[in-house]
Amino acid sequence: RFFTIHFMLPFLLSAMILMHLILLHESGSSNPLGTPMNNDKIPFYPYFLIKDIFGFMMFSMVFSLLIMYYPYMLNDPDNFIPANPMSTPLHI
Template structure:
């Protein structure tokens, strides 16, 4: 779930940079520079994301590619997340076994998940 959250946030951030105005430029500069705080790989990671040593045209091209690819990755991660969720079930924080009346996953929850209800 957390990985999905970060992937969706990354997709939104990449889209925010695409208009390439002053706000977008400085947003890209500040947020990507935050990654340089990661020990050992931070500066190399930032240079790889930028496509050079500063935010430039190469950065915009990379962000456009990331913005296009990430929704497909998010969709695949969501499908895997749903598969794992329905395979193992939800978390039971109280620890009390609940063997109450249950209904089968398919077709009830399959249709509900498809419709997004």
């Protein structure tokens, strides 16, 4: 069960982000119903898009830094215990 959630979560997150980018930024956050009142509406669509691209680039840079320079930072210390081939581990 955990593997299924762990496997599906990135796809669900990507779908939610894509829906956010398409639906919210098309109509604007000040006009969620999409009613045609364009008299006082300021077109913020390019600013939202640039902000989201900048946020994605910053996240990618920080994540790449973490992966490339500190690959064992989020690892479990139990993975470095040498295995004993003559005995079965307790959790099995």
